[in-house]
Amino acid sequence: xxxxxxxxxxxxxxxxxxxxxxxxxxxxxxxxxxxxxxxxxxxxxxxxxxxxxxxxxxxxxxxxxxxxxxxxxxxxxxxxxxxxxxxxxxxxxxxxxxxxxxxxxxxxxxxxxxxxxxxxxxxxxxxxxxxxxxxxxxxxxxxxxxxxxxxxxxxxxxxxxxxxxxxxxxxxxxxxxxxxxxxxxxxxxxxxxxxxxxxxxxxxxxxxxxxxxxxxxxxxxxxxxxxxxxxxxxxxxxxxxxxxxxxxxxxxxxxxxxxxxxxxxxxxxxxxxxxxxxxxxxxxxxxxxxxxxxxxxxxxxxxxxxxxxxxxxxxxxxxxxxxxxxxxxxxxxxxxxxxxxxxxxxxxxxxxxxxxxxxxxxx
Amino acid sequence: xxxxxxxxxxxxxxxxxxxxxxxxxxxxxxxxxxxxxxxxxxxxxxxxxxxxxxxxxxxxxxxxxxxxxxxxxxxxxxxxxxxxxxxxxxxxxxxxxxxxxxxxxxxxxxxxxxxxxxxxxxxxxxxxxxxxxxxxxxxxxxxxxxxxxxxxxxxxxxxxxxxxxxxxxxxxxxxxxxxxxxxxxxxxxxxxxxxxxxxxxxxxxxxxxxxxxxxxxxxxxxxxxxxxxxxxxxxxxxxxxxxxxxxxxxxxxxxxxxxxxxxxxxxxxxxxxxxxxxxxxxxxxxxxxxxxxxxxxxxxxxxxxxxxxxxxxxxxxxxxxxxxxxxxxxxxxxxxxxxxxxxxxxxxxxxxxxxxxxxxxxx
Numbered sequence: 001x002x003x004x005x006x007x008x009x010x011x012x013x014x015x016x017x018x019x020x021x022x023x024x025x026x027x028x029x030x031x032x033x034x035x036x037x038x039x040x041x042x043x044x045x046x047x048x049x050x051x052x053x054x055x056x057x058x059x060x061x062x063x064x065x066x067x068x069x070x071x072x073x074x075x076x077x078x079x080x081x082x083x084x085x086x087x088x089x090x091x092x093x094x095x096x097x098x099x100x101x102x103x104x105x106x107x108x109x110x111x112x113x114x115x116x117x118x119x120x121x122x123x124x125x126x127x128x129x130x131x132x133x134x135x136x137x138x139x140x141x142x143x144x145x146x147x148x149x150x151x152x153x154x155x156x157x158x159x160x161x162x163x164x165x166x167x168x169x170x171x172x173x174x175x176x177x178x179x180x181x182x183x184x185x186x187x188x189x190x191x192x193x194x195x196x197x198x199x200x201x202x203x204x205x206x207x208x209x210x211x212x213x214x215x216x217x218x219x220x221x222x223x224x225x226x227x228x229x230x231x232x233x234x235x236x237x238x239x240x241x242x243x244x245x246x247x248x249x250x251x252x253x254x255x256x257x258x259x260x261x262x263x264x265x266x267x268x269x270x271x272x273x274x275x276x277x278x279x280x281x282x283x284x285x286x287x288x289x290x291x292x293x294x295x296x297x298x299x300x301x302x303x304x305x306x307x308x309x310x311x312x313x314x315x316x317x318x319x320x321x322x323x324x325x326x327x328x329x330x331x332x333x334x335x336x337x338x339x340x341x342x343x344x345x346x347x348x349x350x351x352x353x354x355x356x357x358x359x360x361x362x363x
Numbered sequence: 364x365x366x367x368x369x370x371x372x373x374x375x376x377x378x379x380x381x382x383x384x385x386x387x388x389x390x391x392x393x394x395x396x397x398x399x400x401x402x403x404x405x406x407x408x409x410x411x412x413x414x415x416x417x418x419x420x421x422x423x424x425x426x427x428x429x430x431x432x433x434x435x436x437x438x439x440x441x442x443x444x445x446x447x448x449x450x451x452x453x454x455x456x457x458x459x460x461x462x463x464x465x466x467x468x469x470x471x472x473x474x475x476x477x478x479x480x481x482x483x484x485x486x487x488x489x490x491x492x493x494x495x496x497x498x499x500x501x502x503x504x505x506x507x508x509x510x511x512x513x514x515x516x517x518x519x520x521x522x523x524x525x526x527x528x529x530x531x532x533x534x535x536x537x538x539x540x541x542x543x544x545x546x547x548x549x550x551x552x553x554x555x556x557x558x559x560x561x562x563x564x565x566x567x568x569x570x571x572x573x574x575x576x577x578x579x580x581x582x583x584x585x586x587x588x589x590x591x592x593x594x595x596x597x598x599x600x601x602x603x604x605x606x607x608x609x610x611x612x613x614x615x616x617x618x619x620x621x622x623x624x625x626x627x628x629x630x631x632x633x634x635x636x637x638x639x640x641x642x643x644x645x646x647x648x649x650x651x652x653x654x655x656x657x658x659x660x661x662x663x664x665x666x667x668x669x670x671x672x673x674x675x676x677x678x679x680x681x682x683x684x685x686x687x688x689x690x691x692x693x694x695x696x697x698x699x700x701x702x703x704x705x706x707x708x709x710x711x712x713x714x715x716x717x718x719x720x721x722x723x724x725x726x
Contacts, residue, residue, distance in 0.1 A: 070659065073632060073633075073636065073659070073660075076632050077629060077632055077662075080625065080628050080629045080632070081629070082625070094660075101664065101665035101666070102626070102629060102662070102663070102664050102665075103662070103663040103664075104629070104633075104660065104661075104662050104663075105660045105661050105662075105663075106659055106660030107659050107660055262443065262445070263465070265443050266440060266443045266444070266465055266467070269436060269439050269440055269443070270436075270467075273436065296433070296436070296469055296470050297436075297457075297458075297467065297468045297469030297470055298467075298468050299440075299465070299466070299467050299468075300465070300466040300467075300468075301464065301465050301466075302464035302465075303464070
């Protein structure tokens with residue numbers, strides 16, 4: 001193998017595929033990046049066996065070939081080189097990297113030992129913009145389950161139904177549902193691991209460029225620009241989330257998102273000290289009072305609201321409110337309540353493409 | 364106690380004194396900030412018994428008084444308030460904090476239990492600009508000893524001699540000496556704890572405003588703007604550093620600081636893998652070759668230099684070079700050598716106010 005390429009292109013490609021490199025593995029080859037030079041392209045691949053990322057860059061290939069190099073060391077060295085042309089050559093399993101007057105030699109690994117990514121027939125493709133996919137991930141992923149008690153809840157439901165794409169995450173205490181219209185005559189339902197979506201959202205740009213999505217029974221493939229990301233899907237049935245979201249309410253509060261967030265953040269300073277994260281809402285007429293108590297003190301916060309319906313007293317884990325208020329992209333929001341033991345639903349005032357549901361704490 | 368003040372002023376004052384708050388203490392009162400309202404001022408004080416910081420802000424004081432509040436909780440709450448007027452009132456050891464429609468109550472501690480800072484007679488004052496003091500700290504502090512085997516080396520020597528102010532740090536492997544002229548007819552020598560100077564450098568601004576410095580046999584006092592910082596000094600004699608710095612050399616290399624830093628950083632990637640941090644210099648005629656080796660590979664770097672004298676082969680711990688090259692503020696530097704077992708001296712080409720000395724590794 002022997003090729004030259006631009007440092008910046010190579011660095012970006014390494015940054016992309018490194019997101020799939022395994023950090024805690026006993027299988028040493030997974031700490032590496034597979035580099036393949038074919039004709040006028042260099043293809044980089046990394047995988048931890050659950051998630052695989054492949055990307056290519058333009059290069060001047062003098063001799064086709066392949067090698068596996070340690071991802072961390074190779075990445076750090078390339079990053080520290082000046083922005084110039086890099087030459088990479090493999091002789092007897094030694095990888096020579098040259099740039100200006102710098103020369104780096106590392107021992108490579110046999111490319112035949114590198115696991116190949118599952119091959120996926122790219123028949124049915126769904127299309128969505130990078131920016132939209134990023135937002136759908138960001139607005140739901142925080143609500144996935146953090147423990148593995150029910151593995152299916154560590155993923156996000158990807159559902160296409162009746163021309164809508166729905167992302168759903170829930171952990172038993174709250175649920176986040178983000179919807180966008182999509183062009184598709186087919187319905188589909190699959191659960192994508194949270195880790196996969198978290199890494200993808202770091203690679204996606206806030207741009208209108210298209211991501212193509214394909215499924216097999218066990219895998220999902222994302223294709224955009226020069227990059228392919230393949231992940232296994234989670235086994236099992238997702239919870240029937242439609243049964244959980246209430247379709248009516250007894251009272252509805254309209255409130256400024258930022259004022260509510262600031263007040264809850266201050267109240268949660270003490271709630272945190274008490275280790276319960278407990279905050280109480282007292283809603284009546286034109287104001288909402290938020291309080292929290294602990295051994296060392298108490299907080300009282302008052303916010304102006306618009307109320308439809310009767311008042312209510314209800315308590316929550318403050319973290320579940322802070323999480324959603326930090327990511328919701330709307331100036332004003334609705335809070336919908338029924339009783340002090342039934343869930344609160346958070347919606348945007350200016351759009352119905354986002355629903356967040358949170359269970360109260362019984363006092 | 365009862366006063367009102369601007370949120371921003373109070374927040375800045377908290378940020379300043381918090382640098383002396385003790386984090387790992389069994390003496391609970393040291394986790395607090397002493398707040399004293401006197402006439403039209405509010406004075407905040409924190410100390411960990413080694414380091415004490417006191418600062419004051421303007422305030423409308425309705426009732427003089429004092430209280431101790433938990434530093435972390437108080438600081439976080441004030442920080443999260445809007446930029447507005449804050450009212451603070453103490454009733455029966457409860458501290459009431461009000462701002463707009465937010466109200467926070469925390470239990471305070473008895474101010475009489477808070478240790479008072481040593482009182483210092485501000486007779487002889489040395490003056491230096493904030494920016495200069497910041498730089499003198501930054502360019503020496505990285506060379507202090509990290510372990511407590513010889514406690515005196517965990518401090519920086521503050522020496523005034525013959526109209527020069529010298530800061531000296533050394534750890535047995537390298538030495539950093541920064542000098543500036545100062546107006547003083549007296550000579551002085553004291554060793555200031557590294558931790559004190561590290562916290563001070565985070566409070567100082569890059570401005571021409573003056574810092575006044577006073578000594579007692581056991582303490583040092585820094586005064587600037589509304590702030591006083593008092594620290595104990597380290598006991599014992601500092602090493603006679605003048606004996607260590609060689610006053611001649613056999614060969615001298617002129618080199619671009621950034622090129623040398625980049626090359627050494629790349630070489631140290633492998634040096635680090637080998638866990639020795641070992642890099643080798645081979646200096647001859649108009650070039651300097653830097654190499655490093657480990658089981659998994661090797662790096663070869665070549666840099667253009669101007670050489671006075673004969674060539675040399677010499678080896679170093681790369682970390683000791685990276686540290687100084689990251690902070691030295693000069694485009695071009697001199698490296699002065701005598702033999703492969705005697706120290707290398709690093710100097711700036713455009714000034715003689717900085718000397719760094721590093722011991723080689725014997726091969």
